[in-house]
Amino acid sequence: MNNKQLDALIRAGNPIMIAIDSGLYFRIARGKPSWVVKYTINGKRSQVALANAYPIHSITQAKQDALQIRADVNLGIDPKAKRKRHQQTQLHTVNDLFNDWCINDIDKRLKHPDVPKRFYKNEMKKTIGNCAIKDVTPTDIREMVNTVLKTNRPSTANKTLMYAKQLFKHAVKLNLIRYNPAQAFTENDAAGHQEGRKRHLSLSEIEIVFLTLRKHNDIFTRDNYLACSLLLLLGTRKGELISAQWHQFDIKNRLWHMSIDNKTNTPISIPLSDTAIAILKELHIRACGSEYVFPARRLSKKQPFISHDTINHALSKMFGNTNKKRRVTPNYLGEAGIEHFTIHDLRRTCRSLLAKLGIQFSVAERCLNHKPKGIEAVYNQHDYLDERREALDLLANTLSHLIYPSTAEFK
Template identity: 25%
Template sequence: MKLKLTPVGVAKAAAPEKGRTFYWDEGLPGFGLMVTANCHKSYVVQYRAGARSRRMHLKNGLTLTAARKEAKAILGAVAKNRDPLSERRKAERAESDTLKAVVEEYLTREGKRLRSINERRATLQRHVLPRLGTRQIGDITRTDIVRILDRIADESGAPMADHVLAHLRRVMTWHASRSDDFRSPIVRGMARTSPSQRRRQRILTDAELRAVWEAAGASQHVFGYLVRFLLLTAVRRSEAAGMQRREVIEAEWTIPQERYKTGLELVIPLSDAAQAVLSDVPKIGKAGFVFTTDGKHPISGFSKFKASFDQKVLALLREHDPEAKLPRWTLHDLRRTARSLMSRAGVPTDHAERALGHVIGGVRGVYDRHEYLSEKRRAFEALAALVERIVPPG
C-alpha cells in the first residue's frame, strides 16, 4: 500500500488481522512503515543489492523525520553500489566475536558449571581484557598473548602469568569448539613454570577460599582461627604458630628475628579483620601463645588438624557441586593466595612484596631501609577488603 507518510498517518496506520502489512512512502521510494497484527510499528527500507532484494529494519523508537533521514542515507549508500544490510550484519558479527564478548558468553553459558566464575571474570578483566578485549578473537596472535604473559610475569610473578594463561586457554578452547574457523593461538610450552613448580605455587580459587574461610569460622577451634589469620597476614605457618600476645602493640605485630625466615625483625600492621580474628581466639594458659591447644606450647600437629579440616571444606564445596573435589593444598598456599589477592586488589608490587617480608635485592635492598609501614598497612587493608567481598559474611 502506497501513501504519503505523515506523523498523523503513522499514528492512524491500521494493523492487519494477522501477519504484517507495509505502508510505502510515496515521497521516498523504498522507505516504508511496517505494522504487525499486535500493532507494533517500525520503519523499513527496501532496496536491491545486485540481483538480491533486501529489506532493512531501522532501529525502534525513531521519529518519522529521523527514520526518513536514515533511510535516505541507506539508499544513498545503495546508489554507490554498497549493501548496508550486509555491512550491518558483518559489523554485528564482528562485535559478537570480540574477546570481551566471547568471554562474557563463556561465563554466561558455562557459569553454572564453574566453581570459580567470579575469580575467572576478575582475573581476565584485570589482566587481559583491558588490552585485548576489543580485538576480534580471531585476530589475536600468539605474540599478543606472550606479551601479556611477559608483563604479568614481570609485575606479579610467573605463577600469576600461568594462572591467567589457564583461564584464557579455557575460553579459547571453548570458543574453538563452537566455531568452524577459529583456532586457538595458545599452544604447549607457553607456561612460565613447570608442572612441579605449579604444584608448589598453587593459589586457592574463590570457591575454595570461601569454603576454607567458612569451615575455619564454623570449627571454633584454634586451627580455624589460625587459617583465617594466615590468609589475612600472609605469614608462614611457623611464624604465626609461635605468635605471642606481647608481640602485638597497637595493631602492629612484630615478628622477632629469631623466628623470621630472613633473620630480620618484621613488623606487620594488622588489618581490622586480622585484629578481629585475634580477639576471637580463646586465651589459654599463661605462656602467652595466641595459637595453642594446651596453653603451654604453640599449636602443632598440623597434619592431623588439617585432615579433619579438609573434610569440612569438601563438604561445603559439595553443597554447591555434588561432584566437587578438593585438590591438594597446603597452609603455605594461603600465603601465595594472599599475595595474589593483593595484586588483584591493585596493591603495588613493591608494597605487596614488603608486606610479605620479602627482601628487595640489589642496591635498593641495601640502601632503602624505610619500613613502609603505611604502605604495608594499606596493602593488608586492601587484602582484607577483597577477602570480605569473596567470602560469605560471618
C-alpha cells in the first residue's frame, strides 16, 4: 500500500479498514482517515488510534509507532492506559504547578488557602510564574526572596521562602523535578529568625494616628478608617471583620454572632459597645444594601467583600510607601512622629489596653477569641459574655473620644 492508493481511498470516502503492516490498519470512518493499531493484552483484544492521521502521519511513521506499541504490549504496558496517563493535565510552568498544588493539596488541607495563594500572587508569580518548572534554579529562588527583602518586609520574605519550599516539594512528589531548588535555603538566607512582633500603640499614639487618618481621608478612606476603629474596639482578626455579614449582627441586643468560620473553629458572640454600634450603623448606610459590612469596591472582585490587602495598602500609603501605580505619597504618619505599625498591631494594641485597664486575663483572652490551652480548654466552658461586655465597654469609653469623635470633623 502506497500514498497514491491511500489518497484514492480517501477520495472515494467509503468506510474501510485495511491492514498495512503487522497490527497496523488504515481506517476511513465518516469520511475521515486514521491509523489504528490492534493488539492483544492480558488475553483481551483491543485497538488504539494513533494520535495523528494520514497524511500528517506518513506510512513509515505509522509503522514505527505501531512497532513501539507492540513493544510496549510485549512488556505488559497497555497503550490505552499509557496514552490516558500522558493526556492528563500537563504541568509545564510554575503557574501550572501552583494551580495543581491548590487543587490537590492546599484547598483540601488548609482552612484558609487564600493565604498561600495571596503570597504566590503577590510575591512569587511575577518572578518565576512563567518559568518552566525544570528550569527554576536556586539562583531564581534567591532572587525572588531578595526582591521581597528590598521592600523591607522580613516576615514576608521568610514566608515566601517557606511557600517556595512547599511548592517545589509538590513538584518533586509528582516526579516533575528530581530536587527542590528551594530546599537548601534557610531563614538565614531570607530575613533570619523573626521574633514575634511587639509593636502596639499607646493612647497618645492612637490619638495622633486617628487624627492624621481623618485629615487625609482622600488617601485613607472613611470605610478603612471605620474598619480600623472596630479592630481596635473589638480586638477581632482583620479577616473575620472584613468578611462579616449583616445578618450576624443583633443591634438590639448589642451582639455580633460570629459564625464557626473563624480561626478557632468555634462560634462566638461578641458584645458591642455603643461606639461600635454607632460605627456599624454608619457602615450599614455606606454598604448601600450589600449583605456584607465591607462590600467589594470593584465589580470584578472574585469575593463579595473587600480584599485582605485593601486596608494594609491604605495604611502603607500613609507611611509613604509606593503603591502599585508607582506613585509615592508623603509619609504623613512618620512626619507625625509615629513609628511604623501594621493593621494586625491594632489587635495587639487592643489586648494591651485591656491589660492596662485591669481586665482579668481569661476575660481579655476571650475578648480576642484566643483558644484556651491545656486543661483550661477542657474544663472551663464559660464564655465570659457579661465580663467581656463590661471589658469592651470600658475599652470603648477609653478610646471613643480618640477614634470616633464628633462627626463635625468629617463634613
